[in-house]
Amino acid sequence: MRTRGPGWYLGWLVGRQKRRIALGAVWSTLWMLSLAITPYLLSQAVDRGLRPRQAGPLLAWAGAIFAVGVANAVLGILRHRTMTNIRLDGALRTADAVMAHGVALGAALPRRITAGEVVTIGIGDVWLVARALTVTGPGVGAVVAYAVVMTLLVRVSGMIALVVAAGVVVLALVLGPLLRRLNTAGGEYRERQGRLATRLVDVLGGLRILNGLGGKDAHLRRYAAQSDAVRAEGYRMGGALSWISALGDGLPTIFLAAVTWLAARLTVRGELTVGELVAVYGYVAILVVPTWMLIFSAGDVSRGVIAARRIIAFLRLPVEEPGDGTAPGGPAVLRDPESGVVAEPGRLTMLASARPHDAAAIIDRLGRYAPTAASWGSYRIAEVAKPAVRERILVADHDADLFAGTLRDVVAGCTGAGDDAIRRAIGAAVATDIAGLDHLVERDGRNLSGGQRQRVRLARALAADPEMLLATDPTSAVDAHTEAAVAERLAAARAGRGTLLSTTSPVLLDRADVVLYLVDGRVAASGTHRELLEREPGYRDLVNRTFAAAPEAS
Numbered sequence: 001m002r003t004r005g006p007g008w009y010l011g012w013l014v015g016r017q018k019r020r021i022a023l024g025a026v027w028s029t030l031w032m033l034s035l036a037i038t039p040y041l042l043s044q045a046v047d048r049g050l051r052p053r054q055a056g057p058l059l060a061w062a063g064a065i066f067a068v069g070v071a072n073a074v075l076g077i078l079r080h081r082t083m084t085n086i087r088l089d090g091a092l093r094t095a096d097a098v099m100a101h102g103v104a105l106g107a108a109l110p111r112r113i114t115a116g117e118v119v120t121i122g123i124g125d126v127w128l129v130a131r132a133l134t135v136t137g138p139g140v141g142a143v144v145a146y147a148v149v150m151t152l153l154v155r156v157s158g159m160i161a162l163v164v165a166a167g168v169v170v171l172a173l174v175l176g177p178l179l180r181r182l183n184t185a186g187g188e189y190r191e192r193q194g195r196l197a198t199r200l201v202d203v204l205g206g207l208r209i210l211n212g213l214g215g216k217d218a219h220l221r222r223y224a225a226q227s228d229a230v231r232a233e234g235y236r237m238g239g240a241l242s243w244i245s246a247l248g249d250g251l252p253t254i255f256l257a258a259v260t261w262l263a264a265r266l267t268v269r270g271e272l273t274v275g276e277l278v279a280v281y282g283y284v285a286i287l288v289v290p291t292w293m294l295i296f297s298a299g300d301v302s303r304g305v306i307a308a309r310r311i312i313a314f315l316r317l318p319v320e321e322p323g324d325g326t327a328p329g330g331p332a333v334l335r336d337p338e339s340g341v342v343a344e345p346g347r348l349t350m351l352a353s354a355r356p357h358d359a360a361a362i363i364d365r366l367g368r369y370a371p372t373a374a375s376w377g378s379y380r381i382a383e384v385a386k387p388a389v390r391e392r393i394l395v396a397d398h399d400a401d402l403f404a405g406t407l408r409d410v411v412a413g414c415t416g417a418g419d420d421a422i423r424r425a426i427g428a429a430v431a432t433d434i435a436g437l438d439h440l441v442e443r444d445g446r447n448l449s450g451g452q453r454q455r456v457r458l459a460r461a462l463a464a465d466p467e468m469l470l471a472t473d474p475t476s477a478v479d480a481h482t483e484a485a486v487a488e489r490l491a492a493a494r495a496g497r498g499t500l501l502s503t504t505s506p507v508l509l510d511r512a513d514v515v516l517y518l519v520d521g522r523v524a525a526s527g528t529h530r531e532l533l534e535r536e537p538g539y540r541d542l543v544n545r546t547f548a549a550a551p552e553a554s
Contacts, residue, residue: 028137034072108369
């Protein structure tokens with residue numbers, strides 16, 4: 001239910017802490033009522049004690065004002081503490097929901113949403129949603145305070161009450177369009193902010209490679225252009241916010257001056273007492289507080305709705321069904337009917353496509369990381385129990401995360417592989433240039449070159465020794481000499497096991513038992529590398545372009 005819409009989500013957060021929300025509304029209401037009743041007490045002190053020069057009533061009413069002031073201070077503390085707890089609870093529940101869904105998505109997470117969007121949700125949207133909950137306390141208190149003050153004003157003068165009510169209507173008519181503009185600008189600002197964060201994460205992740213290729217300046221210019229666009233959108237949103245803030249402070253002050261002038265005229269004509277004049281001034285002055293609360297609560301809710309919309313979009317990302325079906329009893333063929341790709345046990349199969357994302361999508365479907373109609377033997381892979389799929393079929397992305405630890409731990413992962421098996425995997429991945437199994441690898445392999453990181457990832461996949469290995473571009477960051485060594489050793493390391501790679505490297509393709517040439521995401525031709533070179537002009541052009549653009553250094 002919480003993902004039905006932003007309003008439902010905010011309502012869900014409120015429902016998780018009903019008692020605290022109710023307490024916050026009570027404290028906020030009592031705090032504002034203590035402000036609202038003070039002008040009445042002042043008017044009584046003037047009319048019943050000061051003007052008739054009666055010391056007893058004057059001291060009594062002064063004592064009441066002092067008691068209300070103390071109560072106001074205590075209520076203010078209670079209100080602030082409760083509302084802080086409400087916001088923290090809302091933020092933490094949202095963070096927990098996002099984290100839990102991210103864990104449920106697992107390895108599918110980076111395939112469904114960009115890292116920049118996740119970062120923006122975590123450091124921005126969570127707190128905007130939490131701030132929107134402010135309306136449950138000060139917002140409720142402001143409405144009650146308005147009703148009480150208007151009632152007190154009616155008792156003093158119906159004309160003044162009518163003027164104040166008209167002022168509230170004018171304020172709503174003026175601020176309504178500004179709040180709508182804020183909502184529109186905030187939505188666009190949030191979209192641009194997410195895209196900018198995505199670019200930043202991508203650039204930081206590949207900074208060393210970009211610097212080596214001389215592409216750092218180009219990406220800097222693109223980032224600066226996007227940053228300027230975000231800043232311009234921020235100015236647009238800031239313009240709406242500044243008008244809301246200025247009018248929220250200025251219009252009530254103008255009303256205060258107008259109402260005070262009117263009350264003073266009525267006092268001169270004898271229709272109001274001096275005490276009632278003081279009370280009217282106090283009531284209208286006090287109305288500035290609930291007015292300010294309502295205006296900024298409306299702004300917080302507007303921004304919270306925008307943030308909740310993005311959070312809901314994340315929470316709606318589909319989690320793959322765990323499945324409970326039976327897995328094949330032994331090595332079995334993987335088939336993707338959408339593309340016509342077939343990966344057979346014991347064969348080294350390679351996908352060649354001018355559009356790498358087509359091959360990556362096929363591997364995701366075969367590895368059950370995307371909605372799929374693929375089959376594993378005679379079973380639909382989407383219905384097989386997920387643990388069996390993950391245990392026997394491994395999808396190795398070329399940019400998969402590397403955790404911090406020794407090279408031994410990074411390569412072994414959770415397989416429990418011994419040192420001999422780890423060394424064989426490292427040798428097959430041509431990663432022996434990294435100093436020893438005890439060499440400390442930093443998080444994300446930041447102390448390794450791009451080629452070394454890629455070869456460590458390949459070594460980790462080989463050490464796992466899965467029944468079927470699916471990998472995307474396993475040698476895209478290494479030089480031609482290293483790539484040739486990887487091609488030779490990979491074929492030997494995976495002998496007797498099923499392997500499906502996506503690549504356009506002629507060195508790797510020449511080692512394949514079968515190459516599947518893809519056009520528009522479907523198999524257009526199949527055969528050995530040399531057969532396809534002879535009979536498929538499109539394949540020949542693809543391989544020649546790749547050979548011409550081969551990397552020069554790992």
